[in-house]
Amino acid sequence: MKAVRNLRAKRVVIKVGTSTLVYPDGAINLRAIDQLAFVVSAMRHRGREVVLVSSGAIGVGLNYMGLKQRPKLIPEQQAIAAIGQSELISIYKERFAIYEQKIGQLLLTRDIFVYPESHRNVLNTFEALLQQNIVPIVNENDTVAVDELDHETKFGDNDQLSAIVATNIGADLLIMLSDIDGFYTGNPNADASAQLLSHVEKVNQQTYDLAGGSGSRFGTGGMVTKLKAAERMIKADGQMILANGEDPTIIFKILAGEAVGTLFG
Ligand SMILES: Nc1ncnc2c1ncn2[C@@H]1O[C@H](COP(=O)(O)OP(=O)(O)O)[C@@H](O)[C@H]1O
Numbered sequence: 001m002k003a004v005r006n007l008r009a010k011r012v013v014i015k016v017g018t019s020t021l022v023y024p025d026g027a028i029n030l031r032a033i034d035q036l037a038f039v040v041s042a043m044r045h046r047g048r049e050v051v052l053v054s055s056g057a058i059g060v061g062l063n064y065m066g067l068k069q070r071p072k073l074i075p076e077q078q079a080i081a082a083i084g085q086s087e088l089i090s091i092y093k094e095r096f097a098i099y100e101q102k103i104g105q106l107l108l109t110r111d112i113f114v115y116p117e118s119h120r121n122v123l124n125t126f127e128a129l130l131q132q133n134i135v136p137i138v139n140e141n142d143t144v145a146v147d148e149l150d151h152e153t154k155f156g157d158n159d160q161l162s163a164i165v166a167t168n169i170g171a172d173l174l175i176m177l178s179d180i181d182g183f184y185t186g187n188p189n190a191d192a193s194a195q196l197l198s199h200v201e202k203v204n205q206q207t208y209d210l211a212g213g214s215g216s217r218f219g220t221g222g223m224v225t226k227l228k229a230a231e232r233m234i235k236a237d238g239q240m241i242l243a244n245g246e247d248p249t250i251i252f253k254i255l256a257g258e259a260v261g262t263l264f265g
């Protein structure tokens with residue numbers, strides 16, 4: 001395919017949703033995780049700065065505990081996330097090691113970006129990791145982040161988290177991998193006539209009117225939260241590409257400027 005897009009992509013945040021990391025039957029998609037480790041390591045070795053925002057703690061935790069469904073009670077969900085996060089990061093560590101790429105884990109809450117001192121500390125950590133050629137792997141700190149607490153700890157979903165991280169560290173590009181080829185004129189799972197949009201310059205109410213909820217069992221955000229992330233990136237003069245994470249090597253095509261997925265901005 002010919003290069004048609006001219007992207008700035010020196011500093012890139014990649015967000016992978018649960019739907020990319022866990023099969024619909026709940027098994028872990030080791031192939032996708034391995035390909036991610038390969039692509040991200042290759043990008044790093046070519047001088048790009050890459051941050052990976054990875055969901056999957058709950059999905060991996062459910063699989064680890066042999067459960068088919070998310071428990072109803074919040075503390076039980078948090079326990080599953082704690083179990084799954086350590087398993088997820090150990091899988092990443094093993095796969096990245098194959099490509100001689102070191103990783104670091106950052107578990108964040110929303111309020112970190114509100115309090116100036118913790119904000120500064122987090123940004124310093126990102127910079128120090130990137131300077132040492134280490135790939136930060138980020139998730140929400142599900143143990144701490146619940147809505148009920150007296151100040152805002154929850155990002156809501158990892159789509160927001162990835163855009164907040166990307167804009168705070170001054171990333172040029174947010175690559176969002178999901179279980180769908182891009183942004184359509186309607187939810188393709190419900191509307192067979194929905195058309196893939198290759199480029200969306202601005203996100204406004206008309207754009208939101210085309211978005212529906214989550215298609216997967218373990219995912220949280222759906223398309224609305226992806227549009228909010230795109231809006232945030234565009235406001236910060238960045239860009240976002242939404243593409244299908246079924247084969248994460250699609251990132252090579254994205255970086256080569258091929259017209260895959262939907263470009264926002
Ligand atoms: N306009 C739209 N274009 C594409 N997908 C849409 C749209 N509206 C709703 N969706 C749904 O959003 C889903 C992706 O969100 P989600 O399941 O939360 O994924 P992830 O786990 O990757 O965050 C798609 O599978 C699709 O069912």
Ligand SMILES: N[C@@H](CCC(=O)OP(=O)(O)O)C(=O)O
Nearest residue numbers: 018055056057058158220221
């Ligand atoms: N922190 C949660 C993230 C849940 C979430 O946002 O999932 P997704 O919609 O798949 O990106 C987890 O790791 O399971």
